[in-house]
Amino acid sequence: MAAHKKPLIIHFSLALVALMLAGPGAQARPQRIVSIIPSVTEMLFAMGAGPRVVGVGTFDRYPPEALTRTKVGGLIDPDMERIISLKPDLVAVYETQTDLRTQMNRAKIPVFLYRHSGLSDITSTIRELGARIGSVKEGSDLAGRIDAEIADVRKRIAGRPRPRTLLVFGRDAETLRGIYASGGIGFLHDMLEAAGGVNVFTDVKRQSIQTTSELAIARAPDVIVEIGADTSSSSGRNLRAWDAVGAIPAVRNKRIYLLRGDGMMNPGPRISQSVRRMAEVLHPGAIK
Amino acid sequence: MRIGRRMAVTWLLFGAAAALVCLVAPLMGSTSINLWRVFDSSIPFADNADAQIFFVARLPRVLAGALVGSALAASGVVLQALLRNPLATPFTLGVSAGAALGAMLALTLDMPSGIVGFSAVPIASFAGSLGAVAIVYGLARARRSGLSTNVLLLAGVTLNSFFSALILFVQFLSDFTQTFRTVRWLMGDLDVSSYAPLLAAVPPIALSFGAFAVLPRRMNLLSISDESAASRGVDVHRTQRLAFLSASLATGAAVSLGGPVGFIGIVVPHLIRLIVGADHRLVLPASAFGGAAFLVACDTVSRTALAPLEVPVGVVTAIIGGPFFLWLLIRNR
Numbered sequence: 065m066a067a068h069k070k071p072l073i074i075h076f077s078l079a080l081v082a083l084m085l086a087g088p089g090a091q092a093r094p095q096r097i098v099s100i101i102p103s104v105t106e107m108l109f110a111m112g113a114g115p116r117v118v119g120v121g122t123f124d125r126y127p128p129e130a131l132t133r134t135k136v137g138g139l140i141d142p143d144m145e146r147i148i149s150l151k152p153d154l155v156a157v158y159e160t161q162t163d164l165r166t167q168m169n170r171a172k173i174p175v176f177l178y179r180h181s182g183l184s185d186i187t188s189t190i191r192e193l194g195a196r197i198g199s200v201k202e203g204s205d206l207a208g209r210i211d212a213e214i215a216d217v218r219k220r221i222a223g224r225p226r227p228r229t230l231l232v233f234g235r236d237a238e239t240l241r242g243i244y245a246s247g248g249i250g251f252l253h254d255m256l257e258a259a260g261g262v263n264v265f266t267d268v269k270r271q272s273i274q275t276t277s278e279l280a281i282a283r284a285p286d287v288i289v290e291i292g293a294d295t296s297s298s299s300g301r302n303l304r305a306w307d308a309v310g311a312i313p314a315v316r317n318k319r320i321y322l323l324r325g326d327g328m329m330n331p332g333p334r335i336s337q338s339v340r341r342m343a344e345v346l347h348p349g350a351i352k
Numbered sequence: 353m354r355i356g357r358r359m360a361v362t363w364l365l366f367g368a369a370a371a372l373v374c375l376v377a378p379l380m381g382s383t384s385i386n387l388w389r390v391f392d393s394s395i396p397f398a399d400n401a402d403a404q405i406f407f408v409a410r411l412p413r414v415l416a417g418a419l420v421g422s423a424l425a426a427s428g429v430v431l432q433a434l435l436r437n438p439l440a441t442p443f444t445l446g447v448s449a450g451a452a453l454g455a456m457l458a459l460t461l462d463m464p465s466g467i468v469g470f471s472a473v474p475i476a477s478f479a480g481s482l483g484a485v486a487i488v489y490g491l492a493r494a495r496r497s498g499l500s501t502n503v504l505l506l507a508g509v510t511l512n513s514f515f516s517a518l519i520l521f522v523q524f525l526s527d528f529t530q531t532f533r534t535v536r537w538l539m540g541d542l543d544v545s546s547y548a549p550l551l552a553a554v555p556p557i558a559l560s561f562g563a564f565a566v567l568p569r570r571m572n573l574l575s576i577s578d579e580s581a582a583s584r585g586v587d588v589h590r591t592q593r594l595a596f597l598s599a600s601l602a603t604g605a606a607v608s609l610g611g612p613v614g615f616i617g618i619v620v621p622h623l624i625r626l627i628v629g630a631d632h633r634l635v636l637p638a639s640a641f642g643g644a645a646f647l648v649a650c651d652t653v654s655r656t657a658l659a660p661l662e663v664p665v666g667v668v669t670a671i672i673g674g675p676f677f678l679w680l681l682i683r684n685r
Contacts, residue, residue: 123527139528188669229558234533234676238462240545242533268660272537277545278409279660281401302464308408311401 089202090264093198094154094174098147100138101178104156104330105130107190109200110333121148126326126334127207145295145335148173154197183254187211206333214258217343220350221260227346229261230285233272233292233329238302240277240309247273251331253293259342262289262351281309287346289321291328355633362634373645374418377652378410382659410546415550416542416609417619417665418644419552419649421616423557423606426564427599428617429624429636433571434595435501442603442617445508445596446484449515451607452488454480455536460526461598470548473537474608478556481604484511489596539664540613542651549609556605561640563598567591568632575632613666616643621671626680646673 071152074218097113099105099122101305108117109127119136134150137143142164147155148171156176157164168175178189178195194203231252234244246252248263250271264283265273288306302321314320323341327334344351379387389395389402397403427442435444442448452516457463458476491507492499523531544550570591573581578588603617620643621635647665648674654665 141524159629236473237462239471239549241471241473241543242536242541244533265660268663273660274541274662276382276409276655276662277661278381278383278405278543278655280404281409284401310398311404316398 085307094152094155094196095152095195096152097154097156098150098152099124099156100136101141101156101158102126103186103330104176104178104189104193106330106332106334107193107206111190111199111206113193113202116197118152119147126330126332134264156193158241175234180331181251182249183214183251183258183331183335184259184304186251186335188332190333192314193249210333210336214339217260217336217340217351218258221343224260224347224350226260226262226287228264228284228318228348229289230264230283231256231261231288232264232288232290235305239305239339240280243275243277243280244272245275247271251335254290254337255335255342257337259346260348261289277309281311284312285314286317287319287321288312289323289342289345291323291342293324293326293329304319354609355631358628358631359633359637362628362638366638366645370641370645370648373387373648374414375437375647377414377417378406380652381405381410381655405666409543412544412547412550413542413651413655414648416544416553417648419550419553419557419618420542420606420610420613420641421645421647422640423560423643424604424613424616425620425624425639425646426561426636427603428643429605429621430564430567430571430595430599431617433567433575433622433632434599435505436575436647437505438622438653439461439618440505441457442599442606443512443612443614445504445600446488446511446515447481447600447603449480449512449519450484450487450605451477451523451604452538453482453515453519454478455608455611456522459534459537460530462530463576470546470552474549474552477608478604481519481600481607483517485597485600485604487511488600490595495547499589499596501592504596536664537611540611540669542610542613542647542664542665543662544609550591553605553609556601560598560602560605560643563594564602564636564640567595567598568636571632575630590629611666613647613669615666615669615673619669620646623677623680637647668672 095116096118097108097116099108099117102121102124105117105124106126108114109130114129117133120128120130120133122135124130124140127340134146136146139158139161144167152173154174154176155168156178158179159179165175165232176193179185187210190207191203194200228344232243233252234242235248236242245265245269246256246263247264247270249269254261264285281337303320306320310316328338383405385405389400390406424442431440431442431444432438454476455473458473463472463476488504488507488511491502500659523534553603570581570586574588574591582588620638624635624638626643629639647669650668651665654663654668657663663671
């Protein structure tokens, strides 16, 4: 990689910046990291810090290596006892887990606060995390690669007409009941925009919206993209359920796609692949 | 007024009110549609968005509301009479908790039904309600030849708590998106989007209503005491059995169709009693129509109040039903 040829002085200055960013008390390079957040766990492994990860969350399923680590609970049920018994020197927690943060403070265990938000926050989180664990270069390389891959997708679809898209992330298997779609904010919405689609619910300033069949017909999407993790809620989803509402252009023109995969729902390092997969169905032929 | 005439007037007035609400409701929604286009046969149905909104999205939903509201309100009347307890609801005897457990399992395990247009959730939920009914019924019969209403009540309440614990356990094991969907299911949702679930719910509800038709006179006597009813020729055990099983069947079918929409089973019957008095020959049909009208009206609010967002219909029934009922209670003192 080109990065290896950079002069030493750049590495040095980057490390210095990282030290300054990290602030007092965090100068040491954490060696025993616990992350209960699936996307942060992925980030850690992707930037080569996997060997330093000693504990992961119950919902962490990627990379496969993460499954071999001790499970310490999730967002609503973090297992304090087990976390402390792992003697971590850094614990990545959700910003909203105030109880856990208080307990970590009491145990004098440093924390990395994670905030769930938009697409651009993913790479900034990766850079921040890299700096925090003393892997500045690895973090910024990873973030740079993801940014470049997303920029590549944007470039390839530039100038093409952007289809109005309904992005569904939950639905009862065989019917049009319980349809959950991306609203006009959040990383799913950003992903759809980056992949060259226009969200039919751009005006609804919420991360998710439970939509009815009436709204789906009225918003008349050109494309319907259903996404879901491998492990849940999508395995048996039947796209033929949409046949009942043929007035939707996407149904009439048979432009309904099911993109399955754990990474699709995860705001982590695989996000650029997810954007790419989405762009492939929104703009057939433009990507490859 | 003679009872025959009062019954005729009750059927006519409440029936007309329910019919009116059901006719107006499909005209309202989160989007505006052109009624001429809806019924314009020159546009093929496959391309007619207005007609699809009307016939696929709204009409089944209104019919589901009518069916669920009617079944829950009528079951409420029957169970209040059977248990001689004004606080009884269709959900008191564990039926809805059984249904909820079935639905939770189907949602969490993401069971496929294998039939397009028909989810596994209502099937599992109906099975769960039947399971709960069987357990409660078995317990209430175990002690003596008849049906002990005390055991019925205690077993039902205990089973409710037990199933609720199991539901929490299932939720604990599932991931976030599933937990959200299951919690949402508990708030009730009538957006059925096809006629298949309606057709599936009609036979059990029709069967129950058939049983309800013979119950009112016997319930009038039973509401005094078992002994006085027996002395006037009522087969008490048979009546109790019929009342319990038919009300449970209707509740199970209603919950599997629209989720456990709260408040209807208790507010509507009491509201109706404040209007027509305590005679079950009037209360039961009036509640069936009133429940339909009430739920369809609440669902219209749910669809339109915060459009394009939807307020869960169970939240609307509680927010509108609760204070309204309290006001009536004070006004009629």
